Structures are given as C-alpha cells and as structure tokens.
Amino acid sequence: MKRxxxxxxxxxxxxxxxxxxxxxxxxxAIAESDRIKTELEYVALKRVENNKACALTEDMNEMMxxxxxxxxxxxxxxxxxxELAKAELVIEQKRQLFAExxxxxxxxxxxxxxxxxxxxxxxxxxxxxxxxxxxxxxxx
Numbered sequence: 001m002k003r004x005x006x007x008x009x010x011x012x013x014x015x016x017x018x019x020x021x022x023x024x025x026x027x028x029a030i031a032e033s034d035r036i037k038t039e040l041e042y043v044a045l046k047r048v049e050n051n052k053a054c055a056l057t058e059d060m061n062e063m064m065x066x067x068x069x070x071x072x073x074x075x076x077x078x079x080x081x082x083e084l085a086k087a088e089l090v091i092e093q094k095r096q097l098f099a100e101x102x103x104x105x106x107x108x109x110x111x112x113x114x115x116x117x118x119x120x121x122x123x124x125x126x127x128x129x130x131x132x133x134x135x136x137x138x139x140x
Contacts, residue, residue: 004119006112015105022098029094033087040080047073 006012047070054066 004116006115008108008111012105012108012112015101015108019098019101019105022094022101026091026094026098029087029091033084033091036080036084036087040077040084043073043077043080047077 050066050070050073054063054070057063057066
C-alpha cells in the first residue's frame with residue numbers, strides 16, 4: 001500500500017518557513033524594545049545618583065557640571081521614550097504579521113490533517129475489503 005502524500009506539502013513548508021521568519025522578526029523587535037527599556041532604567045539610575053551627588057557637593061563648578069549632566073540625561077530619556085514608542089509600534093506590526101502567518105499555516109495544516117484522515121479511512125476500508133475477499137474466497 002502506498003504511503004500518504006500531501007499534494008500541498010511544498011505550500012505547507014513555505015507557510016511554516018514564513019511563520020518562523022515572522023516569529024524571528026517579532027523576537028528581534030521585542031529584543032530592541034527590551035534594550036531601550038534597559039537603557040531607560042540606566043538613565044534613571046544615573047539621574048538619581050547625580051541628584052544625590054549634587055546635593056552633597058559644595059563646589060559650584062562641580063555642581064554645575066552635575067546639573068549639565070542631569071539635563072543631558074533628561075534629553076536622553078526623552079529620546080529613548082520616543083524610540084520606545086516607535087519600537088512598540090513595530091512590535092505590534094510584527095505581532096500582526098506573525099498572527100497572519102500562523103493563521104495561513106494552520107489552514108494548510110488542517111487541510112493536511114483532514115486529507116490524511118480521509119486517506120487512513122480509505123486505506124482501512126480497502127484493507128477490510130481485501131480481508132473480506134480473502135475470507136470469502138477461502139469459504140467458496
């Protein structure tokens with residue numbers, strides 16, 4: 001008996017590849033967002049440290065340098081927040097592409113499962129028919 005062959009296997013393979021690619025792209029977008037969040041945390045930590053240092057120093061030049069650094073940290077924070085907003089939009093787009101690729105793959109997978117179940121049912125019927133013929137021939 002010949003084994004089951006799915007006529008759309010190449011299409012299924014392509015859909016699985018597209019889904020994997022979309023998943024990788026989503027992972028990259030999430031990793032970028034996480035990198036930005038980590039940098040935001042670092043900027044916040046540095047700001048707190050410098051606020052404390054500014055309060056403890058009595059040297060005017062050092063105090064002004066710390067204040068300029070704090071202003072620069074605030075600017076960097078604003079830049080990072082803009083980057084994070086853009087990264088979140090990219091994540092949402094990649095998530096939608098991944099969901100679409102997953103849906104496309106599932107359609108073909110379900111079709112394959114249905115065709116395989118039909119093949120097994122037909123195969124079982126053919127075997128039963130062959131056994132019935134053998135048993136019938138033996139008694140005749």
